[in-house]
Amino acid sequence: MRSIQLLIIALVAFLACCSATPAPPQVSLSFLPVQRRSLRTDTTLDSEDNNEDSGERSVWKHVKVRWWLETEKSDDFVRKALKLNGLDDTAMKAHKNYKYYAYFAKKAEDYLFNKWLRNHVPTFEAWKSLNLGKITKADQLKEIANTKNFISYSRFVKQYDDNVVSTLNAGYNPPVVAVARGASEAEITARTMIMASARRDDDVAKVLLGLTKPGYPRRVLDGNALTQHDEYKYYQLFKEAKTS
Template structure:
């Protein structure tokens, strides 16, 4: 009975959470669909019961993942709870619970980026929130390009920059308080500059995003001696 109650709670949570609903669609099947396949393929009642049990367990794990996210549990805590903490890379890739851990990480990062964008935070603040401030040299960037945290940072940079591009082009949007946060590190600004170049940003947009603008007009880029003498000109050269 307790399990059925937990299942009901799971369904309620899933209905309230669109993100959880999308993965639930991939993990669960309707009872009607199961019955139809049972008739078509000659599945026995025992097999059908096992299928339902498996789906119920999947939904229950989704409920736990949602709770871990809301409770702000750490990656280490969730890995241990899913019995993934003592596995090597090969065993981890094959484990049935890996999809739940991946979902947990993706949702946690998605929530972080959404909140940061609503608050209009500079990219360096997100860099720190993703624990990328452990990178102390731009030479280390090549080692993290495919890391989940850097990919999340890349998504935020694109969101932030797209907003600024709209403003530069005369559109509407929330004007960032600062383009380059005080204390931003060389690896962060370098990584951001590389991402700007990959997106094909114009020279003027790059100047705005790097804070290379006139004091009285945050959307008018510097030129000539003013540009070359700016302390962050090296990043524009990199761009």
């Protein structure tokens, strides 16, 4: 369990990292003095034309990406439209159109998560929708810790938890279903570790784990009512991971 905890916490920390691609070096050319003036003029005009054409193409592609988002085009459709279909990850990331696909993929996921939050979709439903349903035991989490789908799940859990915190701070009741019926050990464990890595307040963690008085989702349990609850073991895991 300890190795799984450390692996998930490391993964969540990794989500905050990003990389940047350095700009290609500029190449300078020297010519005879009698040629320098006219050649620079021609080169400048050609460069301006090329930059203008490139800018127009870039704007047009961004417009198309926004249209694909609004019309909910599939990932496969967008890859094909951007001539990225059939490429492996390395080749795709080196393609000139990859930045448009990356923008589409990120925004499409944001759109989906916002829709889930508006409809109060439990995190276990998100887990299954992201094709993680076959992972049911906590010791299987190491198999998916570095996968794209698990990283997406982690992002959704953070947004879901942030939404619950905002709801509580506004004085309203959070979603009634904190832990979906039938949620797997793997999903609740992963969710608990993500909550711990985010340093959630103890009472907030109780709300998120459904450790509340029946019919009163803002009243957290304590004493025997807490320790005898089915999900208490996950609260213990949260406390242990949060202080480690």
